[in-house]
Amino acid sequence: MSDNEFYRLWNEFGRNMNLVAILTILTLVTGVTGLVAIIFVFISLGNIKLINSKLKSLYLYDFRSKMVSSFIYKLISICLLAGGIVGIVFSTYFWSNTDNIAALIVNIILSSSPALIGLILLIVGFSIEMKAWDNLKFYIEENRSLFPEYVVRETIEGAEKLRTAALMYALGFLGITLIIGFILQIIGFFKLAKFSNMSGAAYIEVPVIPQAPMPPRAPSPPQAPAPPQVMSSVHPDPINDSSKINRVVGIRPKFCPNCGAEILEGGGYCPDCGSSIS
Numbered sequence: 001m002s003d004n005e006f007y008r009l010w011n012e013f014g015r016n017m018n019l020v021a022i023l024t025i026l027t028l029v030t031g032v033t034g035l036v037a038i039i040f041v042f043i044s045l046g047n048i049k050l051i052n053s054k055l056k057s058l059y060l061y062d063f064r065s066k067m068v069s070s071f072i073y074k075l076i077s078i079c080l081l082a083g084g085i086v087g088i089v090f091s092t093y094f095w096s097n098t099d100n101i102a103a104l105i106v107n108i109i110l111s112s113s114p115a116l117i118g119l120i121l122l123i124v125g126f127s128i129e130m131k132a133w134d135n136l137k138f139y140i141e142e143n144r145s146l147f148p149e150y151v152v153r154e155t156i157e158g159a160e161k162l163r164t165a166a167l168m169y170a171l172g173f174l175g176i177t178l179i180i181g182f183i184l185q186i187i188g189f190f191k192l193a194k195f196s197n198m199s200g201a202a203y204i205e206v207p208v209i210p211q212a213p214m215p216p217r218a219p220s221p222p223q224a225p226a227p228p229q230v231m232s233s234v235h236p237d238p239i240n241d242s243s244k245i246n247r248v249v250g251i252r253p254k255f256c257p258n259c260g261a262e263i264l265e266g267g268g269y270c271p272d273c274g275s276s277i278s
Contacts, residue, residue: 007198009051014195016044021189024182041067059139066132074123077118082117088275119173126170133163133188151194158191 022039052060077145091111137159144152161184168181188247255278256270263270270278 005045006051006146009047010198012046013044014193014197016040016047016192017189018196020044021193022184024186024189029058036070041071057143059135059142059172061138063132063135066128066135070125070129073121073128075237077121080114080118080121082118084112084118087111115263123170126166129166130163130170133166146153151197154171154191154194158188158189158194159170160183162188207231230245 020037020040023033023040027034027037045067046066048060052064088108091107137156139145140152140155140159147155165181165184165188168177168184171177171180182210220255254261254277255261256273256275259270259273260272261272263277269275270277
């Protein structure tokens with residue numbers, strides 16, 4: 001798994017946790033969004049599965065497996081609780097007109113047994129969820145160098161609050177603990193949403209591989225200076241226009257002060273007008 005893929009999956013996990021928190025709050029108004037929140041929880045667990053496909057972390061594996069087991073236990077417990085409550089209501093209704101009190105009591109006990117088993121399984125499910133959040137917390141603590149420090153602090157605190165929320169739900173028969181657990185659960189989801197602030201592999205220290213020294217290069221032999229460039233120029237001659245002379249670049253030519261004709265280097269008289277060049 002590449003570094004970019006690793007951080008992309010944690011980003012998705014954080015965004016899904018943020019949606020779970022929002023949908024959990026909306027449950028107070030609609031009631032249906034709680035089911036949608038459960039769907040996004042499983043999508044988040046899918047992100048954890050992909051992350052751990054290469055890491056093979058025991059903490060992440062236990063976190064995911066315990067969250068799935070907790071959901072199964074709670075789903076079975078809800079079904080048993082619902083069946084037990086329905087059984088108790090019908091038993092009370094059908095046996096209320098009878099004088100056989102003993103039969104009524106036995107029937108209520110038998111009808112309430114599924115509800116009792118469901119309550120026990122519900123407590124077990126929340127206990128497993130507490131261990132799941134502990135595993136996520138341990139993974140973050142042992143791999144904190146892979147994440148920004150503020151993300152580590154927020155997500156560890158979020159895992160702790162979700163663990164406490166599961167405990168409050170397990171003690172839900174006390175009434176007030178359900179409200180406390182609901183509040184802590186929302187805070188915990190929002191804190192885990194900090195994973196969405198991951199910005200890529202900038203937090204991974206890439207080891208620097210030393211390069212082999214380059215062999216010394218042999219010095220280049222000195223080059224001979226280039227000879228001076230010679231260019232030919234046409235010297236206007238009133239007698240013969242085709243006469244040409246060669247002139248070395250860099251030597252300033254002389255001109256006759258009388259007629260303006262060009263004077264060869266070293267000449268004492270103008271070849272055109274015969275004036276003396278002094």
